[in-house]
Amino acid sequence: MPFISSDEAVVHEIHGARFTSYIRPATGSRDLAAWRAEIPAGTMAPRHVISQEEAFYVLSGRLRLTIDGETAELGAGDAAVAPAGSALSVSNPADGPATMWVTTRVGLGAELDDGSTLTPPWAN
Numbered sequence: 001m002p003f004i005s006s007d008e009a010v011v012h013e014i015h016g017a018r019f020t021s022y023i024r025p026a027t028g029s030r031d032l033a034a035w036r037a038e039i040p041a042g043t044m045a046p047r048h049v050i051s052q053e054e055a056f057y058v059l060s061g062r063l064r065l066t067i068d069g070e071t072a073e074l075g076a077g078d079a080a081v082a083p084a085g086s087a088l089s090v091s092n093p094a095d096g097p098a099t100m101w102v103t104t105r106v107g108l109g110a111e112l113d114d115g116s117t118l119t120p121p122w123a124n
Contacts, residue, residue: 055104
């Protein structure tokens, strides 16, 4: 099914952020997963090492991304890519919410600094 309506999107909340999953195996994708992430003001997601490459495109607001120790503040229209195996953290130090579109391969996993692992349902 090549078309996905908004009522097919599934919302997940973790670490203070909301992930709205559109592209995933349940909607017909074999290789890619894509979602909209909404990050409230003041949110600081935990650092994690990702198993797959991820691409980020900021839709609104401002976000601070750190990829393998290199940090940039991104605004609407800015993009970033984190290679597989990189350490990633995302925060919103601004006064308002921010949203971004994220794309990766199906099967993404992450290992947090405490050794726990996360297999996000919005990417699998």
